[in-house]
Amino acid sequence: MPSRYCTARRPALSKYKLASTVGAPHSPACLPAREEKATYCLSWRTMDMEKVNAMDFGEFVEVFGNVIERCPLVAAAVWSQRPFSDREDLERHFFAFIDSLPQSGREGILRCHPDLAGRELQRGALTAESQREQSGAGLTRLGPEERRRLLELNARYRARFGFPFVLAARLSHREAVPAELARRLQRQPAQELRTALDEVKKIAGLRLADLLGADPARL
Ligand SMILES: NC(=O)N[C@H]1NC(=O)NC1=O
Numbered sequence: 001m002p003s004r005y006c007t008a009r010r011p012a013l014s015k016y017k018l019a020s021t022v023g024a025p026h027s028p029a030c031l032p033a034r035e036e037k038a039t040y041c042l043s044w045r046t047m048d049m050e051k052v053n054a055m056d057f058g059e060f061v062e063v064f065g066n067v068i069e070r071c072p073l074v075a076a077a078v079w080s081q082r083p084f085s086d087r088e089d090l091e092r093h094f095f096a097f098i099d100s101l102p103q104s105g106r107e108g109i110l111r112c113h114p115d116l117a118g119r120e121l122q123r124g125a126l127t128a129e130s131q132r133e134q135s136g137a138g139l140t141r142l143g144p145e146e147r148r149r150l151l152e153l154n155a156r157y158r159a160r161f162g163f164p165f166v167l168a169a170r171l172s173h174r175e176a177v178p179a180e181l182a183r184r185l186q187r188q189p190a191q192e193l194r195t196a197l198d199e200v201k202k203i204a205g206l207r208l209a210d211l212l213g214a215d216p217a218r219l
Pocket of ligand 1: 114168170
């Protein structure tokens with residue numbers, strides 16, 4: 001059974017890779033003269049947000065529903081805050097909604113995340129985004145001993161804090177993950193809850209940048 005958010009059930013990414021539809025400045029043929037560059041960049045970015053701001057509720061949730069892993073409710077709430085001035089503004093609304101939740105809601109968001117290199121990865125049940133992130137970090141290519149070690153650490157973490165270990169996999173690597181997990185296992189619960197939510201925000205920022213075509217170097 002494919003995951004709710006896998007690409008098989010979602011409209012083709014190209015339809016929603018918003019920046020690439022507006023003559024984005026990747027192709028040398030459409031690079032502007034130097035003095036025009038600022039206005040040019042501003043206008044293609046603004047155009048993106050015009051498209052986002054024009055989306056109806058269903059379309060918005062379809063496109064942004066997995067910015068927070070398996071929590072389309074966040075996008076559903078953010079939609080009513082339109083219009084957004086730019087990607088950073090849209091991101092701020094996602095983050096503000098998370099921060100406005102009671103502790104049970106913030107923990108609930110963490111519990112929607114699959115373990116890193118966990119059973120969902122083994123079963124092929126990850127969302128398309130999570131699959132790409134975990135695969136990029138090398139977590140789909142662990143040897144049996146590395147996998148066993150991570151399973152054990154993930155289980156200890158979940159037993160201690162009551163939610164899964166969350167880390168922005170795209171900013172890490174398979175060799176670094178177990179050490180970071182072991183380090184965070186030592187933290188106090190309140191501190192760890194804040195750190196885990198910061199990681200959710202890093203993941204969300206990168207997913208929004210994918211969708212809106214931001215330059216990752218500026219993140
Ligand atoms: N557990 C966990 O951190 N999962 C998330 N991390 C990430 O980069 N993608 C995920 O699904």
